[in-house]
Amino acid sequence: MINICVIGNKGVGKSSWILKWSQYSKNINFTGLDKAQYVFLMFDVTDLQSYRDNILWYNLIRETCPKIPICLIGNKIDAKKRVVLPKLIKFHLNHRLVYYEMSALSGYNLNKPIEWAENGGRIPNFVDDHMFK
Ligand SMILES: Nc1nc2c(ncn2[C@@H]2O[C@H](COP(=O)(O)OP(=O)(O)O)[C@@H](O)[C@H]2O)c(=O)[nH]1
Numbered sequence: 001m002i003n004i005c006v007i008g009n010k011g012v013g014k015s016s017w018i019l020k021w022s023q024y025s026k027n028i029n030f031t032g033l034d035k036a037q038y039v040f041l042m043f044d045v046t047d048l049q050s051y052r053d054n055i056l057w058y059n060l061i062r063e064t065c066p067k068i069p070i071c072l073i074g075n076k077i078d079a080k081k082r083v084v085l086p087k088l089i090k091f092h093l094n095h096r097l098v099y100y101e102m103s104a105l106s107g108y109n110l111n112k113p114i115e116w117a118e119n120g121g122r123i124p125n126f127v128d129d130h131m132f133k
């Protein structure tokens with residue numbers, strides 16, 4: 001079992017994703033930050049404030065768990081009124097995090113952050129990723 005803490009502003013879709021994943025598979029313990037091995041930091045691509053607030057959550061996580069692997073998730077990509085466009089999303093580059101776009105509603109990429117955690121929570125090397133693509 002892996003312990004995962006899902007963090008982010010209210011309304012970004014944390015509960016929706018946790019509920020959906022729990023129906024699909026029982027392989028994860030959803031925990032508080034104190035017991036977590038991995039953190040999923042989620043924002044909502046239809047809510048700019050939730051993207052801006054990533055830095056507050058990130059600093060809070062790093063105060064408590066300086067080394068814990070973090071996966072950034074942009075949820076609600078099914079929504080027509082997307083405002084946080086892909087080209088605006090730089091947070092993961094600045095903080096060297098893996099980033100996945102997701103829709104808890106449609107099921108798109110639901111498993112990607114889990115796979116990342118199951119594989120040990122890789123920290124991306126964007127220079128190499130860019131060079132070898
Ligand atoms: N369009 C869309 N709505 C979503 C998605 N995920 C969650 N929601 C909706 O966003 C609202 C807040 O979701 P909730 O899971 O309670 O957010 P939480 O506060 O982060 O736990 C609910 O009305 C959900 O139905 C998604 O992927 N797409």
Ligand SMILES: [Mg+2]
Pocket residue numbers: 014015016
């Ligand atoms: Mg909730």
